[in-house]
Amino acid sequence: MNRIDVTNGNCVYFGKAEALLKELLPDRRVIVISDNSIDRFHHDLLAPYEYILIGQGEQAKSLITLDHLYRQLIEMGADRTSFILGIGGGITTDIAGFVASTYMRGVDFGFITTTLLGAVDASVGGKNGVNVGGFKNMVGTFSQPRFVICDASLLATLPTREFRAGLAEVIKTAILGDAELFSLLERSSFDALRSDDSLLEEVITRCVRVKASVVAEDEREGGRRRILNLGHTLAHAIEKSTSKLSHGEAVAVGLYHITRYALAEKMIAEQDAARIFALIEQYGFDTELPVERRDLLKAIEGDKKRSGDSLHIIIPTSIGSVEDRVVAFKDLEVIF
Ligand SMILES: NC(=O)c1ccc[n+]([C@@H]2O[C@H](COP(=O)([O-])OP(=O)(O)OC[C@H]3O[C@@H](n4cnc5c(N)ncnc54)[C@H](O)[C@@H]3O)[C@@H](O)[C@H]2O)c1
Protein backbone atom coordinates (compact mmCIF):
# COMPACT_ATOMS: atom_id res chain seq x y z
CA MET A 1 0.00 0.00 0.00
CA ASN A 2 1.41 3.35 -1.04
CA ARG A 3 1.13 5.90 1.75
CA ILE A 4 2.59 9.20 2.90
CA ASP A 5 2.75 10.21 6.56
CA VAL A 6 1.61 13.77 7.12
CA THR A 7 1.64 14.69 10.79
CA ASN A 8 0.16 13.59 14.12
CA GLY A 9 -0.42 10.07 12.84
CA ASN A 10 -2.36 11.23 9.80
CA CYS A 11 -1.56 9.44 6.52
CA VAL A 12 -2.59 9.78 2.90
CA TYR A 13 -3.18 6.38 1.30
CA PHE A 14 -3.17 5.80 -2.46
CA GLY A 15 -5.18 3.03 -4.09
CA LYS A 16 -8.70 1.72 -4.62
CA ALA A 17 -11.05 3.42 -2.17
CA GLU A 18 -13.28 0.41 -1.40
CA ALA A 19 -10.34 -1.86 -0.59
CA LEU A 20 -8.63 0.79 1.53
CA LEU A 21 -11.83 1.49 3.48
CA LYS A 22 -12.01 -2.18 4.45
CA GLU A 23 -8.61 -1.86 6.09
CA LEU A 24 -8.81 1.62 7.49
CA LEU A 25 -12.31 2.16 8.80
CA PRO A 26 -12.63 1.43 12.49
CA ASP A 27 -15.15 -1.15 13.59
CA ARG A 28 -17.61 1.54 14.56
CA ARG A 29 -20.64 3.32 13.29
CA VAL A 30 -19.66 5.28 10.17
CA ILE A 31 -21.60 8.33 9.01
CA VAL A 32 -20.70 9.72 5.59
CA ILE A 33 -20.91 13.41 4.69
CA SER A 34 -20.87 13.94 0.93
CA ASP A 35 -22.49 15.93 -1.87
CA ASN A 36 -24.97 15.34 -4.70
CA SER A 37 -22.33 14.93 -7.42
CA ILE A 38 -20.63 12.16 -5.53
CA ASP A 39 -24.01 10.55 -4.90
CA ARG A 40 -24.68 10.72 -8.65
CA PHE A 41 -21.30 9.51 -9.95
CA HIS A 42 -20.02 7.30 -7.15
CA HIS A 43 -23.13 6.16 -5.27
CA ASP A 44 -21.55 2.76 -4.55
CA LEU A 45 -19.04 4.45 -2.25
CA LEU A 46 -21.77 5.92 -0.04
CA ALA A 47 -24.33 3.16 -0.25
CA PRO A 48 -22.90 0.84 2.45
CA TYR A 49 -23.14 3.59 5.09
CA GLU A 50 -25.62 6.02 6.60
CA TYR A 51 -25.02 9.30 4.78
CA ILE A 52 -25.91 12.98 4.73
CA LEU A 53 -25.65 15.03 1.52
CA ILE A 54 -24.81 18.72 1.49
CA GLY A 55 -25.18 21.38 -1.21
CA GLN A 56 -22.44 22.40 -3.63
CA GLY A 57 -20.39 25.55 -4.12
CA GLU A 58 -18.85 28.06 -1.74
CA GLN A 59 -22.29 29.21 -0.57
CA ALA A 60 -22.81 25.73 0.91
CA LYS A 61 -19.66 26.13 3.00
CA SER A 62 -21.64 28.02 5.60
CA LEU A 63 -22.87 28.11 9.17
CA ILE A 64 -26.31 27.16 7.84
CA THR A 65 -24.94 23.90 6.45
CA LEU A 66 -23.18 23.25 9.76
CA ASP A 67 -26.41 23.79 11.69
CA HIS A 68 -28.17 21.35 9.37
CA LEU A 69 -25.43 18.75 9.81
CA TYR A 70 -25.29 19.00 13.60
CA ARG A 71 -29.07 18.62 13.79
CA GLN A 72 -29.01 15.60 11.47
CA LEU A 73 -26.27 13.97 13.53
CA ILE A 74 -28.25 14.53 16.73
CA GLU A 75 -31.37 13.12 15.08
CA MET A 76 -29.44 10.06 13.93
CA GLY A 77 -28.14 9.54 17.45
CA ALA A 78 -24.48 9.97 16.47
CA ASP A 79 -22.23 9.99 19.52
CA ARG A 80 -18.56 10.35 20.33
CA THR A 81 -17.82 6.83 19.18
CA SER A 82 -19.22 7.51 15.68
CA PHE A 83 -16.77 7.97 12.83
CA ILE A 84 -17.36 10.67 10.21
CA LEU A 85 -16.20 9.95 6.68
CA GLY A 86 -16.11 12.97 4.34
CA ILE A 87 -16.29 11.98 0.67
CA GLY A 88 -15.83 14.73 -1.89
CA GLY A 89 -13.81 17.73 -2.96
CA GLY A 90 -12.34 20.46 -0.78
CA ILE A 91 -15.69 21.97 0.11
CA THR A 92 -17.06 18.71 1.45
CA THR A 93 -13.89 17.71 3.30
CA ASP A 94 -13.48 21.21 4.81
CA ILE A 95 -17.05 21.02 6.14
CA ALA A 96 -16.91 17.38 7.21
CA GLY A 97 -13.61 17.96 9.02
CA PHE A 98 -15.04 20.94 10.87
CA VAL A 99 -18.27 19.19 11.84
CA ALA A 100 -16.33 16.15 13.06
CA SER A 101 -13.86 18.18 15.07
CA THR A 102 -16.61 20.15 16.84
CA TYR A 103 -19.58 17.77 17.15
CA MET A 104 -19.67 16.67 20.81
CA ARG A 105 -16.23 18.31 21.17
CA GLY A 106 -14.78 16.18 18.46
CA VAL A 107 -15.21 12.75 16.90
CA ASP A 108 -12.77 10.81 14.70
CA PHE A 109 -12.93 11.40 11.00
CA GLY A 110 -11.34 10.49 7.68
CA PHE A 111 -11.65 11.55 4.04
CA ILE A 112 -11.92 10.16 0.55
CA THR A 113 -10.78 13.02 -1.63
CA THR A 114 -12.46 13.13 -5.05
CA THR A 115 -11.13 16.26 -6.78
CA LEU A 116 -7.61 16.98 -7.95
CA LEU A 117 -7.54 20.14 -5.86
CA GLY A 118 -8.70 18.17 -2.86
CA ALA A 119 -6.10 15.44 -3.41
CA VAL A 120 -3.10 17.75 -3.74
CA ASP A 121 -4.18 20.42 -1.31
CA ALA A 122 -7.47 20.66 0.58
CA SER A 123 -7.61 17.17 2.12
CA VAL A 124 -4.03 17.30 3.43
CA GLY A 125 -2.82 19.31 6.38
CA GLY A 126 -5.64 19.40 8.92
CA LYS A 127 -7.15 22.80 8.15
CA ASN A 128 -10.93 22.83 7.89
CA GLY A 129 -13.73 25.34 8.26
CA VAL A 130 -16.50 27.38 6.69
CA ASN A 131 -17.05 30.86 5.24
CA VAL A 132 -18.76 33.60 7.22
CA GLY A 133 -20.15 36.90 5.93
CA GLY A 134 -18.47 36.54 2.56
CA PHE A 135 -15.06 35.87 4.10
CA LYS A 136 -13.48 32.56 3.22
CA ASN A 137 -12.60 30.04 5.92
CA MET A 138 -13.21 32.48 8.77
CA VAL A 139 -14.27 29.81 11.25
CA GLY A 140 -12.45 26.51 11.51
CA THR A 141 -10.00 24.34 13.37
CA PHE A 142 -6.68 22.67 12.83
CA SER A 143 -7.41 19.01 13.31
CA GLN A 144 -6.02 16.04 11.48
CA PRO A 145 -8.15 13.31 9.90
CA ARG A 146 -7.28 9.70 10.82
CA PHE A 147 -6.63 9.06 7.14
CA VAL A 148 -7.07 10.48 3.68
CA ILE A 149 -7.75 8.13 0.79
CA CYS A 150 -6.73 9.23 -2.66
CA ASP A 151 -8.08 7.02 -5.45
CA ALA A 152 -7.03 8.56 -8.78
CA SER A 153 -9.69 6.57 -10.66
CA LEU A 154 -12.43 8.59 -8.90
CA LEU A 155 -11.17 11.74 -10.63
CA ALA A 156 -12.22 10.41 -14.05
CA THR A 157 -15.73 11.84 -13.58
CA LEU A 158 -14.46 15.32 -12.69
CA PRO A 159 -15.53 18.03 -15.14
CA THR A 160 -12.60 19.30 -17.25
CA ARG A 161 -12.74 22.72 -15.66
CA GLU A 162 -12.45 21.25 -12.15
CA PHE A 163 -9.55 19.07 -13.22
CA ARG A 164 -7.72 22.06 -14.67
CA ALA A 165 -8.39 24.06 -11.49
CA GLY A 166 -6.59 21.34 -9.52
CA LEU A 167 -3.66 21.53 -11.93
CA ALA A 168 -3.08 25.15 -10.91
CA GLU A 169 -2.31 23.92 -7.38
CA VAL A 170 -0.10 21.20 -8.85
CA ILE A 171 1.90 23.82 -10.79
CA LYS A 172 2.06 25.96 -7.65
CA THR A 173 3.48 23.04 -5.69
CA ALA A 174 6.07 22.29 -8.36
CA ILE A 175 7.24 25.91 -8.39
CA LEU A 176 7.52 26.20 -4.64
CA GLY A 177 9.10 22.89 -3.82
CA ASP A 178 9.63 20.23 -6.49
CA ALA A 179 11.73 21.01 -9.57
CA GLU A 180 11.46 17.39 -10.77
CA LEU A 181 7.69 17.56 -10.68
CA PHE A 182 7.95 20.75 -12.72
CA SER A 183 10.00 18.93 -15.39
CA LEU A 184 7.57 16.01 -15.34
CA LEU A 185 4.71 18.42 -16.02
CA GLU A 186 6.68 20.02 -18.86
CA ARG A 187 7.15 16.61 -20.49
CA SER A 188 3.52 15.68 -19.91
CA SER A 189 0.23 17.19 -21.07
CA PHE A 190 -3.29 17.91 -19.90
CA ASP A 191 -4.67 14.95 -21.88
CA ALA A 192 -1.99 12.56 -20.63
CA LEU A 193 -2.76 13.43 -17.01
CA ARG A 194 -6.48 13.04 -17.60
CA SER A 195 -6.16 9.61 -19.14
CA ASP A 196 -3.26 7.96 -17.31
CA ASP A 197 -4.13 7.13 -13.68
CA SER A 198 -0.64 6.02 -12.74
CA LEU A 199 0.92 9.22 -14.09
CA LEU A 200 -1.73 11.21 -12.24
CA GLU A 201 -1.05 9.27 -9.04
CA GLU A 202 2.67 10.04 -9.36
CA VAL A 203 1.93 13.74 -9.75
CA ILE A 204 -0.47 13.75 -6.79
CA THR A 205 1.99 11.78 -4.65
CA ARG A 206 4.74 14.32 -5.30
CA CYS A 207 2.41 17.20 -4.38
CA VAL A 208 1.29 15.49 -1.17
CA ARG A 209 4.94 14.90 -0.22
CA VAL A 210 5.72 18.60 -0.60
CA LYS A 211 2.64 19.64 1.35
CA ALA A 212 3.22 17.03 4.06
CA SER A 213 6.81 18.15 4.62
CA VAL A 214 5.77 21.81 4.88
CA VAL A 215 2.88 21.00 7.24
CA ALA A 216 5.09 18.77 9.41
CA GLU A 217 7.37 21.76 10.02
CA ASP A 218 4.62 24.25 10.71
CA GLU A 219 1.19 22.72 11.33
CA ARG A 220 -0.46 25.96 12.45
CA GLU A 221 0.83 28.32 9.78
CA GLY A 222 3.10 30.40 11.98
CA GLY A 223 5.85 30.55 9.38
CA ARG A 224 6.92 28.10 6.70
CA ARG A 225 3.41 26.91 5.85
CA ARG A 226 2.81 30.35 4.36
CA ILE A 227 4.81 29.33 1.28
CA LEU A 228 1.79 27.25 0.25
CA ASN A 229 0.09 30.59 -0.44
CA LEU A 230 2.21 31.17 -3.54
CA GLY A 231 -0.04 32.90 -6.09
CA HIS A 232 -2.86 33.17 -3.57
CA THR A 233 -2.76 36.86 -2.57
CA LEU A 234 -3.90 37.88 -6.03
CA ALA A 235 -6.08 34.78 -6.37
CA HIS A 236 -8.08 35.63 -3.25
CA ALA A 237 -8.50 39.23 -4.43
CA ILE A 238 -9.78 37.95 -7.79
CA GLU A 239 -12.22 35.59 -6.07
CA LYS A 240 -13.49 38.43 -3.91
CA SER A 241 -13.99 40.71 -6.92
CA THR A 242 -15.61 38.34 -9.39
CA SER A 243 -17.16 34.89 -9.58
CA LYS A 244 -15.96 34.47 -13.19
CA LEU A 245 -12.94 32.41 -12.16
CA SER A 246 -12.78 29.38 -9.92
CA HIS A 247 -10.19 29.24 -7.16
CA GLY A 248 -7.72 27.22 -9.24
CA GLU A 249 -8.13 29.46 -12.28
CA ALA A 250 -7.48 32.48 -10.07
CA VAL A 251 -4.38 30.79 -8.63
CA ALA A 252 -2.98 30.37 -12.16
CA VAL A 253 -3.42 34.12 -12.76
CA GLY A 254 -1.75 34.77 -9.39
CA LEU A 255 1.22 32.52 -10.26
CA TYR A 256 1.71 34.28 -13.57
CA HIS A 257 1.65 37.79 -12.09
CA ILE A 258 3.85 37.06 -9.09
CA THR A 259 6.41 35.53 -11.45
CA ARG A 260 6.29 38.67 -13.59
CA TYR A 261 7.00 40.68 -10.46
CA ALA A 262 9.88 38.37 -9.46
CA LEU A 263 11.33 38.81 -12.92
CA ALA A 264 11.02 42.60 -12.82
CA GLU A 265 12.75 42.59 -9.44
CA LYS A 266 15.46 40.26 -10.77
CA MET A 267 14.61 37.76 -8.05
CA ILE A 268 14.27 34.93 -10.58
CA ALA A 269 16.37 34.08 -13.64
CA GLU A 270 14.79 34.91 -17.00
CA GLN A 271 15.01 31.30 -18.07
CA ASP A 272 13.12 30.04 -14.99
CA ALA A 273 10.43 32.69 -15.35
CA ALA A 274 10.03 31.76 -19.02
CA ARG A 275 9.52 28.10 -18.04
CA ILE A 276 6.83 29.09 -15.53
CA PHE A 277 4.99 31.23 -18.07
CA ALA A 278 5.21 28.42 -20.64
CA LEU A 279 3.90 25.75 -18.25
CA ILE A 280 0.91 27.89 -17.24
CA GLU A 281 0.11 28.30 -20.93
CA GLN A 282 0.74 24.62 -21.74
CA TYR A 283 -2.02 23.61 -19.30
CA GLY A 284 -4.51 25.99 -20.85
CA PHE A 285 -4.82 28.74 -18.25
CA ASP A 286 -5.91 32.26 -19.04
CA THR A 287 -3.58 34.75 -17.36
CA GLU A 288 -5.47 37.99 -18.09
CA LEU A 289 -6.66 39.85 -15.01
CA PRO A 290 -10.45 39.31 -15.05
CA VAL A 291 -11.16 42.64 -13.31
CA GLU A 292 -9.54 46.07 -13.14
CA ARG A 293 -6.20 46.15 -11.36
CA ARG A 294 -7.34 48.88 -9.02
CA ASP A 295 -10.30 46.76 -7.87
CA LEU A 296 -7.94 43.93 -7.08
CA LEU A 297 -5.67 46.21 -5.07
CA LYS A 298 -8.71 47.44 -3.19
CA ALA A 299 -9.75 43.85 -2.46
CA ILE A 300 -6.28 43.05 -1.12
CA GLU A 301 -6.27 46.19 0.99
CA GLY A 302 -9.70 45.22 2.29
CA ASP A 303 -7.88 42.61 4.37
CA LYS A 304 -5.87 45.32 6.10
CA LYS A 305 -8.13 45.41 9.13
CA ARG A 306 -7.37 41.78 9.76
CA SER A 307 -3.70 41.69 8.94
CA GLY A 308 -2.18 45.06 9.88
CA ASP A 309 -0.26 47.36 7.54
CA SER A 310 1.72 44.74 5.70
CA LEU A 311 1.31 41.26 4.33
CA HIS A 312 3.44 38.26 3.46
CA ILE A 313 3.86 37.67 -0.24
CA ILE A 314 5.47 34.50 -1.51
CA ILE A 315 7.76 35.09 -4.46
CA PRO A 316 9.28 32.45 -6.76
CA THR A 317 13.08 32.64 -6.85
CA SER A 318 13.79 29.57 -9.02
CA ILE A 319 11.98 26.43 -10.13
CA GLY A 320 11.56 24.68 -6.77
CA SER A 321 12.10 27.55 -4.34
CA VAL A 322 10.36 30.67 -3.08
CA GLU A 323 10.95 33.57 -0.73
CA ASP A 324 8.52 34.88 1.89
CA ARG A 325 8.64 38.69 1.72
CA VAL A 326 6.79 41.15 3.94
CA VAL A 327 5.34 43.97 1.82
CA ALA A 328 3.63 47.13 3.08
CA PHE A 329 0.11 47.62 1.71
CA LYS A 330 1.19 51.00 0.33
CA ASP A 331 3.81 49.26 -1.85
CA LEU A 332 1.43 46.69 -3.32
CA GLU A 333 0.95 48.60 -6.56
CA VAL A 334 4.49 47.73 -7.55
CA ILE A 335 3.65 44.05 -7.32
CA PHE A 336 0.29 43.76 -9.01
N1 LIG B 1 -8.34 22.87 4.01
C1 LIG B 1 -7.39 23.28 3.20
O1 LIG B 1 -6.20 23.25 3.53
C2 LIG B 1 -7.77 23.76 1.83
C3 LIG B 1 -6.78 23.95 0.85
C4 LIG B 1 -7.17 24.34 -0.41
C5 LIG B 1 -8.52 24.54 -0.71
N2 LIG B 1 -9.44 24.36 0.27
C6 LIG B 1 -10.88 24.56 -0.01
O2 LIG B 1 -11.29 23.63 -0.99
C7 LIG B 1 -12.45 24.15 -1.63
C8 LIG B 1 -12.37 23.86 -3.11
O3 LIG B 1 -12.29 22.48 -3.28
P1 LIG B 1 -12.62 21.77 -4.69
O4 LIG B 1 -12.00 22.54 -5.78
O5 LIG B 1 -12.29 20.35 -4.51
O6 LIG B 1 -14.16 22.07 -4.86
P2 LIG B 1 -15.52 21.27 -4.56
O7 LIG B 1 -15.46 20.48 -3.34
O8 LIG B 1 -16.58 22.29 -4.69
O9 LIG B 1 -15.62 20.29 -5.82
C9 LIG B 1 -15.82 20.84 -7.10
C10 LIG B 1 -17.08 20.29 -7.78
O10 LIG B 1 -16.81 19.00 -8.28
C11 LIG B 1 -17.78 18.07 -7.81
N3 LIG B 1 -17.07 16.81 -7.66
C12 LIG B 1 -16.23 16.46 -6.66
N4 LIG B 1 -15.65 15.28 -6.94
C13 LIG B 1 -16.16 14.86 -8.12
C14 LIG B 1 -15.94 13.72 -8.92
N5 LIG B 1 -15.04 12.79 -8.60
N6 LIG B 1 -16.64 13.61 -10.07
C15 LIG B 1 -17.51 14.58 -10.44
N7 LIG B 1 -17.74 15.70 -9.74
C16 LIG B 1 -17.08 15.83 -8.58
C17 LIG B 1 -18.30 18.66 -6.53
O11 LIG B 1 -19.58 18.21 -6.26
C18 LIG B 1 -18.28 20.15 -6.87
O12 LIG B 1 -19.43 20.51 -7.58
C19 LIG B 1 -12.49 25.64 -1.32
O13 LIG B 1 -13.58 25.90 -0.46
C20 LIG B 1 -11.17 25.90 -0.60
O14 LIG B 1 -11.27 26.91 0.38
C21 LIG B 1 -9.10 23.96 1.52
Ligand SMILES: [Zn+2]
Ligand atom coordinates in the same frame (compact mmCIF):
# COMPACT_ATOMS: atom_id res chain seq x y z
ZN1 LIG C 1 -5.43 27.20 -3.28
